[in-house]
Amino acid sequence: MSETELRKRQAQFTRELHGDDIGKKTGLSALMSKNNSAQKEAVQKYLRNWDGRTDKDAEERRLEDYNEATHSYYNVVTDFYEYGWGSSFHFSRFYKGESFAASIARHEHYLAYKAGIQRGDLVLDVGCGVGGPAREIARFTGCNVIGLNNNDYQIAKAKYYAKKYNLSDQMDFVKGDFMKMDFEENTFDRVYAIEATCHAPKLEGVYSEIYKVLKPGGTFAVYEWVMTDKYDENNPEHRKIAYEIELGDGIPKMFHVDVARKALKNCGFEVLVSEDLADNDDEIPWYYPLTGEWKYVQNLANLATFFRTSYLGRQFTTAMVTVMEKLGLAPEGSKEVTAALENAAVGLVAGGKSKLFTPMMLFVARKPENAETPSQTSQEATQ
Ligand SMILES: CC(C)=CCC[C@@H](C)[C@H]1CC[C@H]2C3=C(CC[C@]12C)[C@@]1(C)CC[C@H](O)C[C@@H]1CC3
Numbered sequence: 257m258s259e260t261e262l263r264k265r266q267a268q269f270t271r272e273l274h275g276d277d278i279g280k281k282t283g284l285s286a287l288m289s290k291n292n293s294a295q296k297e298a299v300q301k302y303l304r305n306w307d308g309r310t311d312k313d314a315e316e317r318r319l320e321d322y323n324e325a326t327h328s329y330y331n332v333v334t335d336f337y338e339y340g341w342g343s344s345f346h347f348s349r350f351y352k353g354e355s356f357a358a359s360i361a362r363h364e365h366y367l368a369y370k371a372g373i374q375r376g377d378l379v380l381d382v383g384c385g386v387g388g389p390a391r392e393i394a395r396f397t398g399c400n401v402i403g404l405n406n407n408d409y410q411i412a413k414a415k416y417y418a419k420k421y422n423l424s425d426q427m428d429f430v431k432g433d434f435m436k437m438d439f440e441e442n443t444f445d446r447v448y449a450i451e452a453t454c455h456a457p458k459l460e461g462v463y464s465e466i467y468k469v470l471k472p473g474g475t476f477a478v479y480e481w482v483m484t485d486k487y488d489e490n491n492p493e494h495r496k497i498a499y500e501i502e503l504g505d506g507i508p509k510m511f512h513v514d515v516a517r518k519a520l521k522n523c524g525f526e527v528l529v530s531e532d533l534a535d536n537d538d539e540i541p542w543y544y545p546l547t548g549e550w551k552y553v554q555n556l557a558n559l560a561t562f563f564r565t566s567y568l569g570r571q572f573t574t575a576m577v578t579v580m581e582k583l584g585l586a587p588e589g590s591k592e593v594t595a596a597l598e599n600a601a602v603g604l605v606a607g608g609k610s611k612l613f614t615p616m617m618l619f620v621a622r623k624p625e626n627a628e629t630p631s632q633t634s635q636e637a638t639q
């Protein structure tokens with residue numbers, strides 16, 4: 257199927273699944289408005305790739321099907337994410353006494369600061385979700401953001417929120433696959449990506465596209481999901497944790513930190529910062545909301561969020577969704593989605609506690625001032 261046909265089909269499917277009036281409803285009320293058969297199809301499309309097999313063939317299939325698989329994954333999890341987490345789909349570090357929202361925003365500000373984003377810069381947000389980080393970074397720095405995403409439902413939501421919060425002049429959201437970007441070369445002053453490029457089947461693929469669209473001298477800052485130096489792919493317990501993360505988070509393959517660092521260099525980037533922010537012996541770990549350990553709750557205002565993300569709250573949500581599905585209030589397959597998200601939570605906490613995994617490997621990389629653009633290189637090759 258051609259790229260244009262795929263896009264048309266995905267957009268059409270999004271209308272069938274979520275209807276035309278996207279944005280006003282969020283979380284469980286949005287879930288209840290979904291089309292039953294389209295939801296069933298989306299859940300099947302997502303889960304067909306994660307059938308428990310971890311052999312090379314199964315891995316190859318997941319890597320090949322990355323676009324449809326992540327598109328379907330976010331079609332079915334976005335409402336749950338917004339219900340349980342909010343509109344920024346990423347983790348963050350926590351300081352004592354800090355609220356959940358403040359910690360999420362600080363993590364975004366930090367990336368904007370490390371990327372060197374200035375007022376008036378044109379910035380690309382790769383894999384922008386429903387635009388939570390883009391709205392925060394645009395307000396914080398005064399930059400203009402283009403959010404790139406291959407999920408039509410999230411794009412519609414991001415546009416809706418930008419309008420609602422009077423930010424439409426500072427941002428736009430476009431549909432596209434980050435492995436094949438449509439932007440002109442040397443377009444953006446800065447590029448950032450938050451917990452999104454791990455959905456790529458090959459990191460060189462997405463990093464080289466970022467390199468292409470970044471202006472020479474511009475920086476790219478990313479919070480990457482990677483397996484750490486402690487990870488041993490041949491250790492079945494380690495592989496089980498990685499697989500749980502892949503299954504529950506719609507990731508074709510979790511890569512090792514060295515693969516990511518090398519990929520940046522292979523694409524021509526100078527790597528300026530390479531630091532695992534999870535490796536700071538923080539008193540309150542990044543994965544605390546998923547553990548259900550009350551001792552970590554920092555702020556009474558966070559009780560609702562904490563309950564929904566905790567083990568007990570997740571069991572409650574699963575039970576509620578099961579009943580809703582039986583009564584026909586939630587579309588078929590919703591229960592399976594909560595089960596997959598449970599795998600995510602379990603794998604992420606296990607990966608975090610054992611330090612086999614980090615969701616906040618910070619890389620800041622620069623495209624050299626004198627960089628040759630890919631088209632220059634290919635022109636020279638043909639001369
Ligand atoms: C998938 C990637 C690359 C990043 C997303 C990171 C996090 C925002 C999500 C990872 C697992 C998610 C879960 C939930 C919210 C969003 C995550 C933390 C829930 C708490 C949402 C409410 C459900 O009932 C349980 C979910 C568990 C997993």
Ligand SMILES: C[S@@+](CC[C@H](N)C(=O)[O-])C[C@H]1O[C@@H](n2cnc3c(N)ncnc32)[C@H](O)[C@@H]1O
Binds near residue numbers: 385387434451
């Ligand atoms: C975990 S979410 C993070 C979203 C956002 N960065 C945030 O922090 O709120 C990952 C995002 O990457 C997007 N994504 C995954 N694969 C993609 C692809 N091939 N092209 C463009 N976007 C993609 C998803 O649709 C989703 O919006």
